Amino acid sequence: MKYIIAILMFTLLSAGSVALAADYVLITDNTNPVSELTAKDVKSIFLGKKTVWGDGSHITVFTYTDSSVNDAFMKEMVRKTSQQYITYWKKSLFTGTGLPPMNFDSDEEVKAAVAAKPGSIGYISASALDAKVKILRVN
Amino acid sequence: MNLFNGIKSKVWFCAGIGLLGFLVATVSTYQSNSRLVDDLVTLRDVEFPLSLQGEEVLNLFVKQTSFYEDAFLLADEDALAEGDALAEPIQSLFSVMLQKLAADESRFLPIRKQITSLQKSYGEYASMSSLNYALLVNGAEVAALQGKIRILGTMQQEIASNLTQLNDTLKKGVEKLSSEASLC
Numbered sequence: 001m002k003y004i005i006a007i008l009m010f011t012l013l014s015a016g017s018v019a020l021a022a023d024y025v026l027i028t029d030n031t032n033p034v035s036e037l038t039a040k041d042v043k044s045i046f047l048g049k050k051t052v053w054g055d056g057s058h059i060t061v062f063t064y065t066d067s068s069v070n071d072a073f074m075k076e077m078v079r080k081t082s083q084q085y086i087t088y089w090k091k092s093l094f095t096g097t098g099l100p101p102m103n104f105d106s107d108e109e110v111k112a113a114v115a116a117k118p119g120s121i122g123y124i125s126a127s128a129l130d131a132k133v134k135i136l137r138v139n
Numbered sequence: 140m141n142l143f144n145g146i147k148s149k150v151w152f153c154a155g156i157g158l159l160g161f162l163v164a165t166v167s168t169y170q171s172n173s174r175l176v177d178d179l180v181t182l183r184d185v186e187f188p189l190s191l192q193g194e195e196v197l198n199l200f201v202k203q204t205s206f207y208e209d210a211f212l213l214a215d216e217d218a219l220a221e222g223d224a225l226a227e228p229i230q231s232l233f234s235v236m237l238q239k240l241a242a243d244e245s246r247f248l249p250i251r252k253q254i255t256s257l258q259k260s261y262g263e264y265a266s267m268s269s270l271n272y273a274l275l276v277n278g279a280e281v282a283a284l285q286g287k288i289r290i291l292g293t294m295q296q297e298i299a300s301n302l303t304q305l306n307d308t309l310k311k312g313v314e315k316l317s318s319e320a321s322l323c
Binding site: 090093094095 | 207294296
């Protein structure tokens with residue numbers, strides 16, 4: 001009986017953490033014709049290695065640091081911790097090879113920036129999603 | 140009147156040709172030897188020390204950028220101070236290199252121009268980096284200075300690449316003179 005309870009508790013906790021970790025959505029502006037990306041593309045975009053969309057237009061990246069949303073996004077999509085991501089961009093900046101993405105402090109700010117900038121991409125809490133921006137599905 | 144009628148005249152003519160040949164050979168050997176001596180003196184006094192100093196400048200510059208990187212990434216005051224301290228020896232080495240080249244300006248004009256331009260761009264980099272990395276170490280926001288940091292990064296890459304190019308030129312000069320000397 002003890003084992004069954006332990007297994008049940010473990011399963012519940014695991015399910016909870018998966019839901020928490022996945023509690024973000026990738027967004028773009030409503031004018032962007034792209035509606036899905038591969039995980040590899042997302043990683044390349046956020047690391048500054050892919051800088052243009054398929055039609056040649058420039059990709060503007062917005063990040064949302066100091067949040068659990070950011071931690072989950074970085075871990076799952078970019079395969080780095082938030083600190084590693086910051087260091088990555090600092091190194092790029094130091095060597096003159098790249099400019100870090102513009103960073104915001106809230107879902108609303110990221111959403112407003114993405115909505116206002118054609119060809120932009122960002123991530124917000126799933127609960128903050130509304131019609132101002134378009135969701136990008138990740139394959 | 141024919142000058143070569145007598146056997147005596149013919150002998151003197153042959154002796155004259157021999158003497159002339161000897162003189163030409165002596166003068167040419169003398170010239171070639173003095174050119175070789177000049178080349179060896181240039182190799183010893185200018186090209187070889189210049190090549191070593193070029194290597195030293197590049198090593199110091201790489202070391203300095205590594206200190207600045209630590210200062211920037213870790214807000215490390217000591218690394219900043221160590222990076223700043225290398226600016227003066229680097230500038231001195233550039234000056235010493237230019238003084239060496241002053242002996243034969245026309246021969247080393249392209250290298251002199253290259254070093255003068257490098258010294259100028261390094262001077263700009265050194266003052267700008269010291270100022271901006273100090274601001275960051277003292278708590279300034281990266282976002283506020285990111286334009287300048289990126290410019291510094293680009294300058295840094297350019298200086299490193301130009302220094303490498305200069306060292307290649309200097310090394311090739313030494314190799315060329317050494318091979319010419321060994322051929323003689």
